[in-house]
Amino acid sequence: MAAPVTSRPALEVANRGWLTGAIMLATIMQVLDTTIANVALPHMAASLGASQGEITWVLTSYIVAAAIMTPMSGWIVDRMGRKRVFIGAIAGFVASSMLCGLAQGIGDMVLWRIMQGIFGAVIAPMAQSVIMDINPREKLGQAMAIYGAGIMVGPIIGPTLGGWLTESFDWRWVFFINLPVGGLALVGIAFFMPHGMTRARRFDIFGFAMLALAVGGLQLLLDRGEAVDWFESPEIWIYLGLTISGFWVFVIHALTAGEPFIDLRIFRDRNFVMGNVFMFVIGLTLFSGLALLPPLLQNLMGYPVITTGIVMAPRGIGTMLSMVVVGRLVDRLGPRLLVFAGLSLSCVSLWMMTGFETGMDDRLVILSGVVQGFGMGFVFVPLTTLAFATLSPALRGDGTSVFSLVRNMGSGIGISLVTTVLTRMLGVNHAELASRLPLDSPQVAMQFPALLSGDPAMAAVADGLVSQQAAMLAYIDNFLMMMVLTLVAFPIVLLLRNPSTDAPAPRAMAEH
Structure with missing residues (x-):
């Protein structure tokens, strides 16, 4: 029986492995920069003479610039060709990184971070588009597993790498580290990526x-x-x-x-639309949870930055291992079963995290992290595969830019939600716990007699203990909320369809 036309990739390349490696280097470099600078902010503020309010614009400027430019990546690639755009984006990102490292004032830093965001916004969606195009349809799941590993692991190791570079060298190396990585990616793209087709498209x-x-x-x-x-x-x-x-x-x-500006034909593809809806929900629940663990471990449990990274590393390992497994299973079992399994694992991990307490060792953190890492891998790869399984290659430029934007918007809203809940519940829990320790209580007088002496130092110690417990309860409240939201996402799984039921015509898959 003759092989179907759909088994041929949309873009034939001679060195698929080397090109994939170069693309993933560029992707990891860009994704790392969304979180790598976070722990270096206090050092930057002191060096640049910036206030606490001013230094936060180092993060805000990058995020806003990247968010604005992400939808534009599809048009730029169609108009100028993928190789030119990829090389220009990497070169611009590396140059902006070097200028960030050389900045002498907060104004310079914010300007170059904006440029970083503009150039970096193109890299992730274009990387996804190219990786899909150079792989045949039957290997789409494995291809998305490779891409997903970079997207998911980057934010996990970013704060740890940033903390190590800041403590061991200087905060400027948070940006200088991009030079060798970007240089290697640039050489790989230049040598192994063919020039893609361009088409006239009005802006x-x-x-x-x-x-x-x-x-x-x-x-x-x-x-x-x-x-x-x-x-x-x-x-x-x-x-x-x-x-x-x-x-x-x-x-x-x-x-x-x-x-x-965006080709609306992408929204005629049911799988693409449902994949985006689900990815927004997952970004809102699972991705946002990654922002909670570093401050919990460092601020509440007193872990150093490096130790925090070591404890969180198994989460990334679990994600990568699960993506390797899922990449081989997604075409056999279909996305619905794997997404269901991933959501189940995620709920189990969040339930385990509700058992966190201030005096625990790191075993529960590691175990829950591995389970959650597996769950995220089981969700991300099938959803990404589903979203683009039946979308014409000619529309993948716009499709990947919208998909990246939706994922980032979901995680952005989720991070704001969990941060707000954490802040509000901290105050509520503190008041509740303090009300249970009245100074005229016989139990308080028996167990904490020093509190009744009026010693300010002892009062401060007691308030610190109450604040610590209130903060831990606030984190647990967040984990419970995310578990409930993840459970709510289960009915959406029923709306997903296996790509085989909506397979495009061979002609649609072959167009380029």
């Missing part, structure tokens, strides 16, 4: 401006909300207004324009 400047307004407003709202007490501040209402109005005008314009 919808109005559509891009409206989408940029909506995405930028949403990112600023999420990033600044907790700092200014959310909707108690007029600043947040302004961001909300910009987000709603920008998105509304963009949708109306996209439906009526002759050649909109």
Whole structure:
């Protein structure tokens, strides 16, 4: 029986392995920079003479610039060709990283971080598109497992690597580390990636401006909300207004324009739409949880940065191992069963994390991390495979940019949600625990007689203990909330379809 046309990749390359390695180097470099600078902020502030409020713009500027530019990657690739854009994006990212490391003031740093975000925004979606194009359809699951390993592991090791570089060398090496990595990726792309086809495509400047307004407003709202007490501040209402109005005008314009900024044909693919909906939910629940563990381990349990990284490393190992396994199973079992298994493992891990306490050892942290890592791998690979299994290669540029944007928006909203819940529940739990320790209580007088002496030092110790327990309870409240939200996601699994039931015609798969 003749092999189906769909078994041929959309882009034939001579050295698929070397090209994949170069692409993943670039992807990991870009993803790392979303978190690697976090732990270096205090050192940057002291060196650059920036206030606490000013130094946070080192993170905000990068995130907002990347969010705005991500949807544009599809148009840029179609217009200029993937090889030119990839080389330009990596070169620009590396140059911006070097300039960040050489910055002498907060203004310089924010400017170069914006440039980093602009160039870096193109790398991840384009990497996903190229990896899909150079692999035949039957190996799409394995290809997405390789891509997913870089996307998922990068944020886990980022803070640890940043902390080690800052403590062992200098905070500037957080940015200088990109030079050798980016250089290797640049050489690999230049040698092994063929020049792709280009097509004339008008730039919808109005559509891009409206989408940029909506995405930028949403990112600023999420990033600044907790700092200014959310909707108690007029600043947040302004961001909300910009987000709603920008998105509304963009949708109306996209439906009526002759050649909109994003090709709306991608939304005719049911698998792509459902994959994006589910990825948003997963970003909201599972990805956001990664932001909770480093501060819990470092601030509450007193772990050094390096120890935190060692304890969290099994989570990344579990993710990579599960992606290798799932990459081989997704085409045999279909996405629904694997996603169901991944959600189940994630719920088990979150339930285990509700058993955290201040005096525990690191075994429970490691075990729950391995289980959650496996769960995330079982979810990410099938969803990514599903979303693009029946999407024409000609639409993958726009598809990967939208998919990356949806994933980032989901995790951004989730991180803001868990941060807000953590802050609010810390106050609630502190008040509740303090109310259970009245000074006139016989039990308090018996167990803590020094408290009744009026010694300020003893009062401070007691308040510290109450604050510590209140913080741990606040983290547990977050883990419970994420477990409930993950359980709510189970019915969505029923809406997923196996790609084989919606397989595209051979002609659609062969177009390029």
